[in-house]
Amino acid sequence: MFPVGGSWRQTMAWLHTWTGLLAGWLLLVMCLTGSAAYYRDEISLWMQPAWHAGVTARATANGQQQAARQALAHLQHTAPQAASWIIDLPQPRKPYTEISWTSARGQELGPGAGRPGGNFESATLDGAGRLLPAARDTRGGGFFAVFHFTLHYLPVRWGRWITSIATMMMLVALVSGVITHRRFFADFFTFRPGKGQRSWLDAHNALAVLALPYHAMICYSGLVTLMLLTMPAAVNQLYPDNRGDFVRAALPQAPPLVAASGRPALLADTGPVLDQAYARWDGGLATRLTVQRPNDAAARYIVQRDEAERLSSERQSLVFDGVAGTMLGGSGTARSSATPSEASPLGAAAAAATASINAASVAAAPASAASTVAALVAAPSVAEPSAAAASAAAQTRNTLVGLHLGHFADPLLRALLFACGLGACALMGTGVLLWTVKARLRPRPPAGLRLAESLNLITLAALPAAMAGYFWLNRLLPDDMTRRAAAEIDGFFMLWGVLAVAALAWPSRRMWMVQLLLGAVLFAALPVLNLVTAPADAHVALLDIGTGMVAATDAGLLLCGALLGWAGWRLRPRVVAP
Amino acid sequence: MRWPRWQVALRVITAIAGGYALTALASSTLAVLALALGMARVDAALAGMLASFACYGVIIVWSFGAATLARLWGSLAVATALLWVVRAVASALS
Numbered sequence: 001m002f003p004v005g006g007s008w009r010q011t012m013a014w015l016h017t018w019t020g021l022l023a024g025w026l027l028l029v030m031c032l033t034g035s036a037a038y039y040r041d042e043i044s045l046w047m048q049p050a051w052h053a054g055v056t057a058r059a060t061a062n063g064q065q066q067a068a069r070q071a072l073a074h075l076q077h078t079a080p081q082a083a084s085w086i087i088d089l090p091q092p093r094k095p096y097t098e099i100s101w102t103s104a105r106g107q108e109l110g111p112g113a114g115r116p117g118g119n120f121e122s123a124t125l126d127g128a129g130r131l132l133p134a135a136r137d138t139r140g141g142g143f144f145a146v147f148h149f150t151l152h153y154l155p156v157r158w159g160r161w162i163t164s165i166a167t168m169m170m171l172v173a174l175v176s177g178v179i180t181h182r183r184f185f186a187d188f189f190t191f192r193p194g195k196g197q198r199s200w201l202d203a204h205n206a207l208a209v210l211a212l213p214y215h216a217m218i219c220y221s222g223l224v225t226l227m228l229l230t231m232p233a234a235v236n237q238l239y240p241d242n243r244g245d246f247v248r249a250a251l252p253q254a255p256p257l258v259a260a261s262g263r264p265a266l267l268a269d270t271g272p273v274l275d276q277a278y279a280r281w282d283g284g285l286a287t288r289l290t291v292q293r294p295n296d297a298a299a300r301y302i303v304q305r306d307e308a309e310r311l312s313s314e315r316q317s318l319v320f321d322g323v324a325g326t327m328l329g330g331s332g333t334a335r336s337s338a339t340p341s342e343a344s345p346l347g348a349a350a351a352a353a354t355a356s357i358n359a360a361s362v363a364a365a366p367a368s369a370a371s372t373v374a375a376l377v378a379a380p381s382v383a384e385p386s387a388a389a390a391s392a393a394a395q396t397r398n399t400l401v402g403l404h405l406g407h408f409a410d411p412l413l414r415a416l417l418f419a420c421g422l423g424a425c426a427l428m429g430t431g432v433l434l435w436t437v438k439a440r441l442r443p444r445p446p447a448g449l450r451l452a453e454s455l456n457l458i459t460l461a462a463l464p465a466a467m468a469g470y471f472w473l474n475r476l477l478p479d480d481m482t483r484r485a486a487a488e489i490d491g492f493f494m495l496w497g498v499l500a501v502a503a504l505a506w507p508s509r510r511m512w513m514v515q516l517l518l519g520a521v522l523f524a525a526l527p528v529l530n531l532v533t534a535p536a537d538a539h540v541a542l543l544d545i546g547t548g549m550v551a552a553t554d555a556g557l558l559l560c561g562a563l564l565g566w567a568g569w570r571l572r573p574r575v576v577a578p
Numbered sequence: 579m580r581w582p583r584w585q586v587a588l589r590v591i592t593a594i595a596g597g598y599a600l601t602a603l604a605s606s607t608l609a610v611l612a613l614a615l616g617m618a619r620v621d622a623a624l625a626g627m628l629a630s631f632a633c634y635g636v637i638i639v640w641s642f643g644a645a646t647l648a649r650l651w652g653s654l655a656v657a658t659a660l661l662w663v664v665r666a667v668a669s670a671l672s
Contacts, residue, residue, distance in 0.1 A: 005581035008643055015642045171635045179639075223631045231634075234626030237606035237665075238619055249620040393612075393621035396628055 009180060016176040017435065021452075023169035024432045028425060028459040030163055034148040034218075035421030036141065036467065038406055038414055039556065041093040043141030046553045047474045049534035050133040054126030056095035059285060061278050063127070064089045067097040068270040068289055070129030075099055075294070079121075084257060085291040086120075091306065092410075095549065096132065097125045137484035138474055143492075144467075149226070152489065157229065164230045167222045174215055177208060197437045204430040207423055214420040215427065221404035224397060250394065254290075255302060255319060263297040268325030270301070276327050277303040277318050291322060299323055312395060313402035429460050450507060457503035458496075461512055464564055465519035466496035471526050471557070475533045509571055516568030524561030527554035585647060592650060593641035597634055600658060605630035607665040614672040 004014040036043070045051065057067050071087040079085070079101040088098040100122035124132045139146075146152075150159035208215070228235065232243070239246045270289065277286055287306040293299045299322025307313055319328045402408060406417050433456055439449045470492040477487055499515055530550070581589075609626030613619055637654070644650035 004586055004642075011642050012639070015639070168631065168634065171631060172638050175635055175639050176642075220631060224628060227627045227630070231601070231605060231627050231630045233602035233606045234609035234623045234630070237626070238609050238613060238623045246620065246623055250624060391618060391621040393617070393624040393628065397624050400628075 012176040012179040016173055016180050019169040019173040019176065020428075020431050021435055023166040023173070024428050025455045025459045026162070026166045027170055028428045028432070029463060030148045030166065031421060031425045031428060032459070032463055033144040033467070035418055035425065037145035037148060038409075038418045038421060039553070040141030040145045041091075042549055042553045042556075043144070043471075044138075045095075045140075046530070046550055047138050047140045047471070048136055049475070049530070050136065051096065051124065051126075052534050052550050053537040054096060054130070054132050055128040057090035057097055057125075057127035059090045059092045059095075061274070061283075061285065064286060065271045065274050067125070067127070067129075068274060070125055071097050071099045071289075072267070072270060072291075074123070074125060074129070074131070075101060075291075078123075079103075080295055083260075083293065085294055087289040087291070089286055089289060090127070091285075091287065093549070095127070099123055099125060136474075136479060137481075138488055139485045143470070143489055149222075152493075160226050160229055164223060164226050167219055170215075170219045171223070174212075174219060178212070181205065181208070197434065197441070200430050200434040200437055204427065204434055207427040207430060211420050211423045211427070214417075215424055217403055218421070218424065221400040224400045225404055250397075254317065255300075258292050258298050258300050260293045260296045261298040264295055265297040265299065265323045267291070267294055267299055267322055268301070268320075273301050273320050273325050274303065276320070277305075280318060280327075281305055281316070293322070297323060300328075301325075307402065307407050312398040313405060313407065314395070314398040429456075432456050432459075451504075453507040454500075454504045457507055457512060457515065458500045461515035461519065461564075462496055462499035462503055464560070465499060465515055465522055466492050468519055468522035468526065468557075468560075469495040472522060472529065475529050510573070513568050513571040513573075516564050516571065520561045520563075520565030520568055522561070523557050523564060526557040526561075530554055588647060589641050589650070592654070593638040596654060597637040597641060600637055600654060600661075601630050601634040603658060603661050603665070604633045607661045607668070610665050610668040610672060614668040 004011060057063050067090050068087055072085075075082070075085045075087075082101040082103070084102055086098075086100045088094070088100075090097055100120045102119055103121045124135065126132050149163045150156070151162060152159070154162070223230070228247070235243055235246045274286060274289070278284065285306040286303045288302075288304040290302040290304070291299065292302065301320040301322050303318045303320065305316040305318075320326065321328055406414065409417055432452065436449060436452050436456060439446050439452070470488060473488045473491040477484055477491070481487060499518075503511060503515070605626040607626075608629055609622045612622035612625050617625065640653070641650060644653065
C-alpha cells in the first residue's frame, strides 16, 4: 500500500489515488454508458428501423396541434370508451406522436402505478397521422440511461446504492485531486506528449482542469437524483411518521383520474386548448396531452409542459375542461394519488428512456421495478400551479436533476455535454492508466497490477466494443423473438463478458489493440448495417428533417468507430519500441 | 512520518461510518433549523438533503487531513455536540 501520513498534500494524493482506484472502473462504466444516454432518443429512433421512413412531425405549435388532432381521431376510432388517453406530442428529438390508452381489460387501474404494459396499449403515429408499424421490442437508448445507475441485473436498490457510493468517492477524489494539484492553472498549459508516465499525468491534469465544472456538476447532481434513497435523514427528521407526505409535497403528483359522469359529451377541439397552454407558458411547447374520461361530460384535458426548453426538470401542467375547453387552472382538485397514466414510466424521466419508444415492452420485470423507484427519486415532478411557485430549495433540486439529465440541451449543447462526458471518461481512464504505468515501474510491482491492467482493458476497450455489439444485436435478432429486448441486453453482457475474460487472461498491448479495433470495426460498420437492414423506403427519407436524426446518429457512430480505431492503430506493433 | 496500518483503518472507518452518521445529523439539523427560520417543511427537508453530500465530502477529506487521531475525533465530537444542541433548540422552537 502506498504509504500514507506526512504532509497534507501527500495525504490528499493518497486519498485521491485510493478513491480513484477503488471507484474508477465502476465510474468509467457509469460515465461511458451515461454519456451514451445523452443520445438516448436518437439511439432509440435508430433502433426502430421500421419507423425511419415515416413522415416526421414538426415540434412546433402548429405541428403539435396537428399531431394532437390526428391522435384524437385515431383514438376516437380505436378506443372511444377508454378511461384515459395519453398523447405524447412530437418533440425536437422525438419526431413522432405516441398514443396510449387504457385497455379494455384494465379499466379499473390499481394503485400500482408505473406498469402500463398490463393496462395500456400504445401505438405510434407519424407526421401524416399514419399508424407506424408496431415497435420492435427493444429498450433502445434507454438501456444505457437506466443501466448507468441500476447496473441492470442487481436488485432495485442495490444498483442505486452502489452507484451512489462510487459517485461519493468521485466527489472525494475530485476534492482531494484539486488539493493535491498545486500548479492548478499552470498545468493546464502543460502537455508533454510521447513521454510515457508524464504524458498520462499531463493529460489527466488537463482534462481535470478543463472540465472541472462539468465533473463537479455531473457528480453532485448524480448524488442529488438519488438522495431520497441514500440520504433521507432530513426527511426522517421532518416527516417522522410519513415519508409519503414528503414525496407528495416535493414531487407534486399529477391530478387523479376524475370520476366519469356517465353522460356522453363531445370533446372540445384540442387546438384552442393547446393555444391557451402555449400562451400561458410564453410560447413554451407541450410534451404530453392527457385526456381523462374522453367522450364523457366530466372529460378533462391535462397539458404537460415540455421541459426540454428549460434548465429545470420541474414539470408544469395545466388542466382544462374537456368539453368546454376552458382552463381550470391548477392541476386538479386533490393531491392524493397519482393516476397510473401520469406516473407511468412514460413520464418518469429516468425510466422514460426505457419507455421512450415502446411503452408496451417495458413491463419486463427489471424495467418496472426500476421505474417505481425512479419515479420516487429521480422523476421530474408535475408541479402544481395552485401551490406557490417552486421555492429556492425545490428549484435547486430540480435544476440539478435537470442539469444531470440534460433534456434542455439543443443539438450543439448536447454535443458539448457528450464531449464533456467523454472527457470525464478520459479523465478516469488516464487516472487508472497512470496508476498502472507507475506501478509497473516500481522495483517490485504490486500484486494487483495485473488485475488493474485487465480492468483498464475491460472498461476502456471491451465496454465500447460491447456497446457497439448492442446496436448489432438490435438489428440481427429476429423481430418476433420472445423476450427480445432482454435478449439484446443479455447479448451485450455476454459479449462484454467474453471480452472481459480475454482481457483477464491476456492483458497485453496486443489485446488492447485487438479489442479497440474490434470496437472500431463494430461501430464503423453500423451505418452500413443500418442501410442494409432498414426498409427500402427508409433510404429515400434518410435526409428528411426528422430522419436526419438517423443520419446524424449514423455519423456519430462512425465517429465513435474512428476514435476507437485511432486509439487501436496507435497500439500497432512497431519495429522500434516507443 | 508514516501512519501505522491500524491508524489508516481507523481513519477509513471514521470517514465512512462516522462521516455518514455525522452527515445525517448535520442534514437533519439544517432541515430543522431551516424550518425554525420559517422555511416551508418540504423545502427545509430538501435543503437539508441537498447540502448533505458536500458535508459528507468535507468530513471524509478531514478524516484523512487531520494531523492526529485525537484532533480528528475531538473535532468530530465537538461538531456532533454542537449540532445536537442546535437541533434540539431548533426543534423546540419550531
